[in-house]
Ligand SMILES: Nc1nc2c(ncn2[C@@H]2O[C@H](COP(=O)(O)OP(=O)(O)OP(=O)(O)O)[C@@H](O)[C@H]2O)c(=O)[nH]1
């Protein structure tokens with residue numbers, strides 16, 4: 055019986071022999087011959103028209119990835135995506151919140167009193183507030199689906215590769231970043247296509263900085279209340295801050311944490327295809343249903359807990375400083391004082407936001423027990439926030455900790471607890487530093 | 503006939519691959535994607551920031567960086 | 582009596598595997614027009630005649646030599662799990678590069694069906710494809726499809742059932758690698774056919790893979806030394 059070692063030795067001899075004749079690796083010869091075989095087959099099988107028409111896909115690319123227009127078009131696509139989301143969602147949100155107002159008014163009358171409070175304050179104030187944001191979140195998913203189905207994703211990677219390469223990443227890393235605007239979980243999974251393990255890890259670590267749909271409610275709520283004239287711009291700025299910090303962190307991680315060469319970029323550009331309505335709706339629903347499930351489970355659970363903590367001990371003023379939640383909040387709040395939002399209500403909202411970022415708004419809704427629309431004003435008056443504080447709070451919400459599900463995904467994809475722990479750590483630090491800088495510098499400049 | 507590397511070719515130039523240099527994963531990936539000797543390539547365009555490039559090969563569009571393209575030698579085809 | 586059947590959908594990235602999977606199983610797995618949408622194995626079932634078919638949708642691969650995690654998942658499933666029938670989803674508008682994988686699957690001795698997808702786009706570009714000749718050259722059934730409009734699904738199922746019933750082992754495909762390479766392949770093949778691995782895979786395929794310096798196959802031989 056022959057040992058495998060002899061086979062491997064025979065292989066090495068064969069390779070050396072072939073290299074001496076061809077001067078090429080055997081793998082080149084083999085690939086060449088396979089393609090040669092295929093060409094032979096296709097000569098007999100395929101008839102192509104004498105002059106190939108320029109496909110419409112190629113014509114589109116003359117503009118989309120044009121030397122001069124490529125980058126402006128990319129920025130316009132991003133801006134258009136958010137404009138589409140906000141413009142279309144505003145009236146829809148008004149309808150939904152009107153609907154909840156209608157129910158809330160009737161809920162107050164329910165006896166016993168505690169049940170009325172649970173439904174009116176807790177459920178409708180909290181879960182209802184979150185559900186008001188269904189339109190922008192679902193529309194955002196639609197916009198991303200159109201990008202995915204049209205074929206633009208690969209072009210974005212092509213256009214951005216150089217820039218990404220400069221900061222130590224990869225054009226390929228850009229696709230998960232855009233997907234992250236929808237949800238970080240599939241985005242982090244999508245990094246599997248990145249061959250180089252270090253490139254992949256960095257792409258995973260920065261992904262939570264990409265502002266996912268769950269953070270949108272916070273921005274829309276606060277931008278609407280504090281920056282009515284510039285709401286679209288302020289929300290868009292959150293996404294830009296996320297991208298800029300992601301690129302900056304990538305640079306830092308590449309330099310000090312995971313140095314090494316960057317993997318190659320060899321990517322196919324598929325032809326453009328017209329997204330179908332069913333295709334896009336299926337996308338929206340597949341991604342969006344997780345939001346609804348979360349609203350019915352984690353968020354509802356947290357909101358009931360918040361309601362309970364706000365109502366205890368018995369007889370206390372609902373969500374007053376002496377309620378249990380008030381105690382919890384006052385315990386955490388001092389940490390945030392340098393950032394401008396050292397009020398206990400802000401602190402508990404961020405605390406519960408650890409689970410899922412929608413709960414930041416849900417918790418506020420339950421504490422202030424008012425629905426969206428008036429929730430913004432309630433925050434402005436009761437917490438006496440200035441636009442500067444609101445902005446710092448938005449930036450903090452953008453950056454601090456990935457949600458629990460994202461943490462679990464990072465764990466699964468990196469196969470260790472080290473990286474999710476690291477992500478939590480650096481994000482907390484980054485969020486705090488950024489929020490404090492914004493508030494402190496802004497105050498110095500008299501913007502407060 | 504003029505031979506140059508794929509990275510030196512300008513948009514709309516056409517050529518026939520003579521040699522695919524390099525080694526390791528990148529080399530292998532490029533071969534698998536159909537970049538093999540005696541195949542025709544056309545450079546379609548250069549990305550807005552100057553890199554990567556987009557080529558048309560075997561009837562489809564492929565993008566790769568110049569640092570990968572320098573290893574690929576091409577014999578120019580006159581138009 | 583129901584008969585069980587395991588099939589795998591393989592093919593280049595973005596060739597329409599998941600679209601076919603959704604058509605077969607009635608699910609709504611994620612589809613998108615960029616390479617690398619599917620990054621994990623997804624399984625579903627469908628019934629056809631008296632078959633209970635387990636369908637695996639895999640990440641796309643350009644070749645049986647895999648590097649990234651998603652490609653490794655696909656490669657391992659094809660090579661290690663050896664599904665009863667392999668359905669190779671081929672983009673008809675991009676035949677040349679897509680057939681590169683097909684050829685490798687045939688060399689491996691997989692029981693293969695070529696699903697020629699995106700026939701609409703190939704037609705739109707004016708390509709005329711002779712299906713019979715293609716089937717003849719490859720030695721496999723070829724099913725034309727337009728998966729995005731659910732065309733060809735029944736025909737594909739028919740072929741799957743037919744090929745599952747046929748008792749003849751797949752003939753495999755022999756590519757002529759040129760005299761010098763063939764000589765080396767032959768020598769290696771002789772040695773390999775005496776080793777245990779040749780009971781699992783065709784000796785010729787293993788020989789070619791060794792010459793390609795395929796890391797996984799080389800590893801198989803190295804590991805074989807231990808016991
Ligand atoms: N025109 C046309 N488009 C198709 C057809 N089948 C699929 N598509 C489209 O091709 C794109 C890719 O389809 P997918 O099913 O995601 O391809 P896949 O092979 O699963 O891709 P990966 O998971 O990335 O490997 C999608 O935009 C589909 O809508 C077809 O027969 N004709």
Ligand SMILES: [Mg+2]
Nearest residue numbers: 598599618619
């Ligand atoms: Mg897929």
